[in-house]
Amino acid sequence: MPTTITVDAPVATLINVFVVEPARQRELVDLLARATEDVMRHRPGFVAANIHASSDGTRVVNYAQWESAEAFQAMLADPVAREHMGECGALAESFDPHLYTVESVHHTG
């Protein structure tokens, strides 16, 4: 099922913003997609990850959902996951991961 954003979903939302040189944006998108398929999605508590590229070439965002903050923290402690995260981080100028809750949603339909 595609990711849906709702206030009451029983998930922890991870938003990780990578600042990247435009010349390396495509490479970072591809590496994140591969690391997600090969490693992250097999970790306990993974729900979804969605890789976004900014139109101006300078940002990549991973909008992800985990079953809980604890599941996300456990993944961070996993050596294989850490290695893949390190590879992604090395392609970026900086990255800024935080866990979030959805506070309010607004839509037209």
Place this chain on the structure above:
Amino acid sequence: MPTTITVDAPVATLINVFVVEPARQRELVDLLARATEDVMRHRPGFVAANIHASSDGTRVVNYAQWESAEAFQAMLADPVAREHMGECGALAESFDPHLYTVESVHHTG
């Protein structure tokens, strides 16, 4: 309908990351929600906005969808919308809006 994230959706995705003092995070979340309800959602091409608060208190993220980049740019030129965006920006230490495309999605279900 709640926001769903898919590769082929005919929308432009805006992700705006606000850096905020934890003491002002709640105020910023509330102001963004009000500005969205009162102003943004009535602008042509608005699809959805989803306000997120980081668990550590230091970030607020608006994950929004517009029908097109042009609709988003037209909103930016609207004086009333600009005034509300300015109020939100004034509560934050910084903000970093970019338009994105969804490059890949990964999920378990």
